[in-house]
Amino acid sequence: MLSMEMFKFGETKLGLPIHAYRFNPPAGGKNKAHVLVIGGVHGDEPEGVVASRCLLEIFREKYDLDLQLTLVPEFNPEGVLLKTRGNSNKVDLNRNLPTKDWSPVAATVRYQPGPSPLSENENKALVQWLEANSVQLIISLHSWKPMLNTNGDIPEAAVIAKLTGYVIEPDIGYPTPGSLGTYAGFEKKIPTLTYEIERDISFDQIIKTQVPAIIAGLKETARLRNK
Numbered sequence: 481m482l483s484m485e486m487f488k489f490g491e492t493k494l495g496l497p498i499h500a501y502r503f504n505p506p507a508g509g510k511n512k513a514h515v516l517v518i519g520g521v522h523g524d525e526p527e528g529v530v531a532s533r534c535l536l537e538i539f540r541e542k543y544d545l546d547l548q549l550t551l552v553p554e555f556n557p558e559g560v561l562l563k564t565r566g567n568s569n570k571v572d573l574n575r576n577l578p579t580k581d582w583s584p585v586a587a588t589v590r591y592q593p594g595p596s597p598l599s600e601n602e603n604k605a606l607v608q609w610l611e612a613n614s615v616q617l618i619i620s621l622h623s624w625k626p627m628l629n630t631n632g633d634i635p636e637a638a639v640i641a642k643l644t645g646y647v648i649e650p651d652i653g654y655p656t657p658g659s660l661g662t663y664a665g666f667e668k669k670i671p672t673l674t675y676e677i678e679r680d681i682s683f684d685q686i687i688k689t690q691v692p693a694i695i696a697g698l699k700e701t702a703r704l705r706n707k
Contacts, residue, residue: 483543489552490605494568496557498605503539503549513705514548514614515698519621521574521660523559523566527677527686528621534691545695546702550613556602565590567600575658576600577607579667582658593658610664616705618664618672619694627652629674631665635704636697637673643693646676673697 489500505512519532532553539549554560558568566572571594575586578597586592598604617634626644628637629652637648652674656662665672677690 484540489555489609490602492556492558492567492601494558496561498552498555498557498602501536501539501551501553503543503545503551505546505548506544507546511707512547513616513701513707514550515617515619515701516550516552516610516613516615517619517621517694518552518555518660520552520554520556520560521620522572522622523556523562523564525565525623525679526560527623527679527681527683527690528675529554529560530683530686531621531677531690531694534687535694538691538695545698546706547698549698550615555606566592567602569594569600571600572658573600573602574656574660576603577658577660577663579658579662581655581662587655597658606660610668610670615670617701618660618670619697620660620672620674621694622674622676623679624676626678627674627676629661629676630671631661631674632669632671634671634673636700639700640675640693640697643696644689 485502487500489498519528556567556573570592572591575591575593582597626646628646628648630637630650641648661672661674664670
C-alpha cells in the first residue's frame with residue numbers, strides 16, 4: 481500500500497479539480513482512526529492553505545502517523561484563485577451545507593448561502609465523500625480571531641491550545657447555518673474542529689507554530705481514537 485495517494489476529491493463549476501491526498505500509516509490502515517483536514521474553504525483566508533500545503537510537503541517526505549489522513553489543501557480552488565471568500569458563484573461554502581437550520585438569508589454579503597442547500601459542487605463532493613468514508617475527526621483550517629472552535633468531543637484541542645495559546649470555544653459566537661461544524665460536528669456526530677489561525681500572521685509563523693501544533697494534535701488523535 482502506498483503511503484500517499486493523490487486523488488480527485490471533486491470538481492468546481494468551472495471545471496477546476498479539487499485535489500486530495502490520502503496518507504496511510506506505515507503498518508497499514510485497517511481499523512486505524514481516519515482524519516480529514518481541509519484548507520481553503522474560504523479563498524481569502526490563505527493562512528489555512530499555507531498550513532495545509534506545509535503539512536502536505538512534510539508528509540510527502542515522511543509519513544509516520546499511526547492513522548489514516550485525507551488532506552484537501554484547497555477545498556475552494558476558485559475562491560483561492562479569485563482571493564474571495566466564496567466560489568465563482570459567490571457562495572460561501574461554509575453556509576451551503578444541508579443543515580437543519582440552513583437559511584436562504586445571508587447575514588451579510590460575505591455569507592451568501594446559495595440558492596438552496598448543497599447547491600455547490602464542492603459541497604456535493606464533500607457530502608458524498610463523508611457518506612462513503614468513516615471519519616473520526618475533521619479539522620477545517622480557517623483564519624480569523626485565534627480560536628479552536630470545537631463541534632463535538634475533541635480532546636485533541638487541548639494539545640493544540642497548549643502549543644499555540646489559542647482559546648477553545650464550543651461556540652464561535654454567532655449563528656453559522658449551513659456550516660461544516662453544524663453539519664458534521666452536531667448533526668452527523670463527526671467531531672469537527674474549526675481551527676481559526678490568527679488572521680494576517682506571517683507565513684513563517686504558521687510554519688513554525690501552527691503546523692507543528694496540528695501534527696501534535698494528529699498524534700493525539702492516533703493515541704486516543706485508534707481501535
